[in-house]
Amino acid sequence: MSKKVLTLLLVICLLIPASLIPVSAEKNRAESVDAAALDPDCVSAVLMEASTGKLLYEKNPDQPLPPASVTKIMTLLLIMEAIDSGKLKWNDTVTASANAASMGGSQIFLKEGEQMTVEDLVKSVVIASANDAAVALAEHIAGSEAVFVARMNERAKALGMKNTNFENTNGLDDTAVNHVTSARDIAIMSRELIKHRKILDFSGIWMDTVRGGAFGLTNTNRLIRFYNGATGLKTGSTSKAKFCISATAERDGMELIAVIMAAPSRDVRNEAAKTLLDWGYANFSVYRPEVKIPERIAVSGGCEENCRVSTEDFSTVIPKNADAKVQIKIDIPEKISAPVEKGTRVGSIIFTLDGETIGEAPVIVTDSVRKMGYFDAFRKILAYFLGK
Secondary structure (H helix, E strand, O other), X not given: OOHHHHHHHHHHHHHOOHHHOOHHHOOOOOOOOOHXXXXXXXXXXXXXXXXXXXXXXXXXXXXXXXXXXXXXXXXXXXXXXXXXXXXXXXOOEEEOOHHHXXXXXXXXXXXXXXXXXXXXXXXXXXXXXXXXXXXXXXXHHHOOXXXXXXXXXXXXXXXXXXXXXXXXXXXXXXXXXXXXXXXXXXXXHHHHHOOOOHHHHHHOOOEEEEOOOOEEEEOOOOHHHHOOOEEEEEEEEEOOOEEEEEEEEEEOXXXXXXXXXXXXXXXXXXXXXXHHHHHHHHHEEEEOOOOOOOOEEEEEOEOOOEEEEEEOOOOXXXXXOOHHHEEXXXXXXXXXXXXXXXXXXXXXXXXXXXXXXXEEEEEEEOOOEOEOOHHHHHHHXXXXXXXX
């Protein structure tokens, strides 16, 4: 190969941005890093596994901080719950108020009196972080932004978010006094939001349009384009909050939520989220065993000789490739005594790893069985002699 060709190839390589290098070619730098050594460049961070809600990594997880537009995760949660309950429909028309149209920051430049569908407004909130669209939806649902914000705080309390106080729907904090949440709380509300899987149809879009194609939307979450498995969810930045993100991703049957708060720049924030996600996928997996138990167990002294039992699906997060080391103990009695109420716990399936219990699944009765009385016994004996 000539020197000219080699020089040309070198120049091409240098011109390709690192962010465009295929993910499969990136070295997983976080694979061998201990959790204590991760220390992302931000004030607060958590990594949560979504199906179990288990925290895999935390750094100042409960410190209240301004979240900027990550606030909209709660706004979107209430919107999705209104849609799922039938109170709001995707094709409903929303009319922008003067208040909604006055919002600054990221916006789609709604004009007072302009009408837009719920779907286009939600799309604008998720993809482009439109502050005006968030307010318009909130006012449409609750009558005023203040009432909607009160509902946001009520929902936060119901979810167990202990370090959160919302003052608006969009995270603008120029005049906010105590508009705060924590990394743990963001992970909690993110986990709740992505249970509404439709939201990921929007958060996974890189570019789209509203107003019949006249206004373009570009996703504020660059991980959607450059991170393998990224599905969402919401970014935010203000001078007070610095740079924040709740980044969701799914690979190999495991869904992770990485929250970064108060990073010094957008690139640092994105890199910190990628590092946490890489570390999570390199070191953990979700354990979902298939456990067979008897369909019925015997009942003594009951009107029925046996009753059906069942157990719930069990899952937990374990170190990667440790599935074969998990031990399963099925603790179910051979016989139980009547009376038995439906839903009664009668046993357990216990899961241990390296001698430590990692979880337990209850075994419950799915039939009620009455205790046999005198007349029940008489009828049974009579039926026996009559051959019935």
